[in-house]
């Protein structure tokens with residue numbers, strides 16, 4: 292059952308009472324589960340033939356190296372890139388349906404978040420450097436408490452957020468990752484001074500396949516599955532995610548995760 296309520300206000304905005312609606316959502320839940328299972332099954336079925344096509348294209352390109360005209364080589368390479376894109380979209384879809392159905396196999400262990408973030412920042416450093424961007428990690432001097440979580444889930448959450456910050460920020464911009472603690476939570480902020488997001492899209496960006504399309508983002512490739520995955524993983528860890536943004540000023544994602 293799902294309950295929704297709203298206050299009933301009088302002329303002087305005084306509270307007169309409340310209207311509560313209780314809806315039986317059993318059928319919606321069943322449909323949702325069937326949809327998730329269907330997506331998982333289709334994705335699974337598509338992944339292996341696509342991987343074969345990708346491997347075979349790579350072999351053909353390798354074997355015929357030097358014998359192909361420039362345009363033939365270009366066409367085959369494009370086909371290989373597109374198949375790779377499809378394979379990663381399908382991987383994301385599978386991840387998302389596993390997260391939504393609660394069937395991800397999490398292996399929680401105590402994690403030093405600062406160290407994990409340091410590794411991601413090092414790994415993505417080249418990508419930022421290629422765009423002449425500054426990418427930095429800021430942490431307090433005193434050691435932070437550990438959290439208990441699957442390191443792979445944390446890598447996926449922060450890898451996605453930092454990659455987005457780099458992708459949706461102009462050349463020469465800056466991306467800062469800050470970590471600190473509120474006592475009960477570890478707080479990570481991923482802030483950029485990039486393109487920003489219009490307010491009307493802020494609650495949509497966590498929907499699957501949603502992408503903001505404007506002159507600046509048009510040529511950036513993506514699937515619109517990154518943030519739904521991030522949100523699902525954060526919630527599975529009993530954490531929270533929020534976003535603040537201003538067009539042409541930048542965006543900050545804040546993630547709160549309960550300490551161990």
Ligand code: ADP
Pocket residue numbers: 451455456457459460483485486487488496501502503504508512513514515516517518519542
């Ligand atoms: P993708 O990056 O594959 O498009 P995501 O789900 O990760 O998918 O993000 C959804 C959309 O949210 C992006 O297409 C982009 O429009 C917007 N977005 C995400 N992160 C940022 C950011 N740091 N700055 C500006 N826009 C962002």
